[in-house]
Amino acid sequence: MTKTKLRIFSYQPNPRIFKSTITARICNIPIEVRGAKPKELKNWLWDFDAHPMSKDDLKDQKEYIQKAKAGYQGELYKTEAFLSAHPYGTVPAAFSPDGKIGVFESNSIMRAVARLDKSNSGLYGHDPYSASRIDGFLDTTLLFARESQIYLLALMADKLNEKVYYDTERALTNWLSGIESALTNNNFICSDALTLADICFCCELLLLQSEHQWIEAITEIGEKLLSSKAIEDRFPRSLNHYEKLSARTDFSPDIKDHRAKIKSGQKIYD
Amino acid sequence: MTKTKLRIFSYQPNPRIFKSTITARICNIPIEVRGAKPKELKNWLWDFDAHPMSKDDLKDQKEYIQKAKAGYQGELYKTEAFLSAHPYGTVPAAFSPDGKIGVFESNSIMRAVARLDKSNSGLYGHDPYSASRIDGFLDTTLLFARESQIYLLALMADKLNEKVYYDTERALTNWLSGIESALTNNNFICSDALTLADICFCCELLLLQSEHQWIEAITEIGEKLLSSKAIEDRFPRSLNHYEKLSARTDFSPDIKDHRAKIKSGQKIYD
Structure with missing residues (x-):
């Protein structure tokens, strides 16, 4: 059996995890992903050895109870070792194979x-400068991702309002303006080859498309889907890049079915 | 003459640049920082060869005029090469020694x-897992930094309101709760040795202390300095860590005078 090089615990499906599964596929790195739908994670032990608990298990784990934060309600069962490896206590939560080093975000x-x-894939650049340029794109994407998280949690909780919508639109416009400008000069975001910047871009745009599930709430405030509106109008290169990436054989095993499901309006976490 | 390995263009002084100058000092890497106070950057050519322009230069550079974004007003002079290396057009803007690769954020x-x-400093970890754990802390710090940026720009523009204050406080509390938890287990944020996570933490907290310059506006909404309030109350390990880092001989050349200046209430950009 091939030894797993990284274990990830997360709610599923999670387009943010696709960043890792796509990268692992391209580089041929064996990784393991554990988890379940968000509401089922309430009955899981949050640990390096994360697993669903029986009713008896749940009674025994009282000392692990933590108040849930953003995106969850009620109580969660997080071990001390989990919180030591993951001081923010969040998922997705990755671990080194011995469980000692936690990697988050x-x-x-x-x-x-x-x-x-x-494999010398070049996904993370070839020198200190190109690697750090990729990190710069990951950072600007993270700033957008923070806003889209607020937007999607608001939709999920049936609490969308105009402010949240327009804040997210502004963040999306700012993010894509840099991507669009970068794609003027290159075939990929960071250079003329595929890097983590492209993988991250594709998965965050896919995540934003989750908004399809709540199109009625968006129509109610007199607006359209952000993922269609902003991109089709002003960011043709970004849209084209997204389509090209999604269709790649190393991306599509994660992207294709998930995208079809959310575009059909199907609720993915029910 | 020692050859510069990285050139950074930025408004100055900028605690976010101290992240790089402290790292460079520890690792003995020659870097160059160019720039001036924010309002003077309006008369600079934004380029790899960034420099202040004369009145005649300014007339000749009309084709470079760009509308200023967050933090600036009016017009800025950005070359095409600058925008190609820096698709978001922001400072701080770093360049590889040949000017070809732009690194931002x-x-x-x-x-x-x-x-x-x-030098095998270990500042960026020793293996894929520890390096990526450091990146996780940089990412959570970036999420706080985004909020503190909004807060400081509001103070600077004399537009502080309660919403901005409490949003920033919430982000600060979330950020420091993870830092505080991490410092329960280790002498440094990521492990038992100094890493980029500590340098980033120290410089972002220093930047937040810039709020001292506008203490009247903060008092006017019935509040206290965020940097004092949140830390002293609930995050004693974080405060202690900040003090210890600031006093280090490899940190203090950047930190000491700047901190004294802002704590005295002196306006640093006038």
């Missing part, structure tokens, strides 16, 4: 996979 | 300096 989990690459 | 500029390190 989906961009950085993806970075871990890329750093394990011995 | 202060955390990623710091990463570039650390990647140039050949």
Whole structure:
């Protein structure tokens, strides 16, 4: 059996985890992803050895109870070892194979996979400058991702309002303006080859498309889907790049079915 | 003459640049920082060869005029090469020594300096997992930094309101809760040795202390300095860590005078 090089615990499906699974596929790195739908994670033990608990298990784990934060309600069962490896207590939560080193934030989990690459894929650049330029794009994407998280949680909780919508639109416009400008000069975001910047871009745009599930709430405030509106109008290169990336054989195993499901309006977490 | 390994163009002084200058000092990497006070940058050519322009120069550079974005007003002079290297058009803006590769976002500029390190400092970890754990802390710090940027720009523009204050406080509390938890187990944020996570933490907290310059506006909404309030109350380990880092001989050349100046209430950009 091939030894897993990284274990990730997360709610699923999660386009932010696709950043890592796509990278792992390209670099041929064996990784393991554990998890379940968001509401089922309430009955999981949050640990390196994360697993669903029986009713008896749940009674025994009282000392682990933590108040849930953003995106969850009620109580969660997080071990001390989990919180030591993951001081923010969040998922996705990745671990080194011995469970000792915790890696958090989906961009950085993806970075871990890329750093394990011995195939010279160039996904994380070829020198200190190109690697750090890729990180710059990951950083600006993270700033957008923060806003889109607020937007999607508002939709999920049936609490969308105009302010949240327009804040997210502004963040999307700012993010894509840089991507669009970068794609004027190159075939890929960071250079003329595929890098983590492209993988991150594709998965964050896919995540934003989750908004399809709540199109009625968006129509109610007199607006359209952000992912269609902003891109089709002003960012043709970004849209074209997204389509090209999504269709790649190393992306589509993660992207294709998920995208079809959300575009059909199907609720993915029910 | 020692050859510069990275050139950074920025308004100055800028605690976010201290991330790079501290890293460069520890690793003994020669870097160059160019720039001036924010309002003077309006008369600079924004380029790899950034420099202040004379009145005649300004007339000749009309084709470079760009509408200023966040933090600036009026017009800025950005060359095509600048915008190609920096698709978001922002400062701080770093360049490889040949000017061809642009690196943006202060955390990623710091990463570039650390990647140039050949001294085995361990500042960026020792393996794929520890390096990516450091990146996770840089990412959570970036999410706070985005909020503190909004807060400081509001103070600077005399537009502080309660919403901005409390949003920033919430982000600060979330950020420091993870730092505080991490410092329960280790002497430094990421492990038992100094890493980029500590340098980034220290410089972002220093930047937040810039609020001292506008203490009247903060008092006017019935509040206290965020940097004092949140830390002293609930985050004693974080405060202690900040003090210890600031006093280090490899940090203090950047930190000491700047901190004294802002704590005295002196306006640093006038």
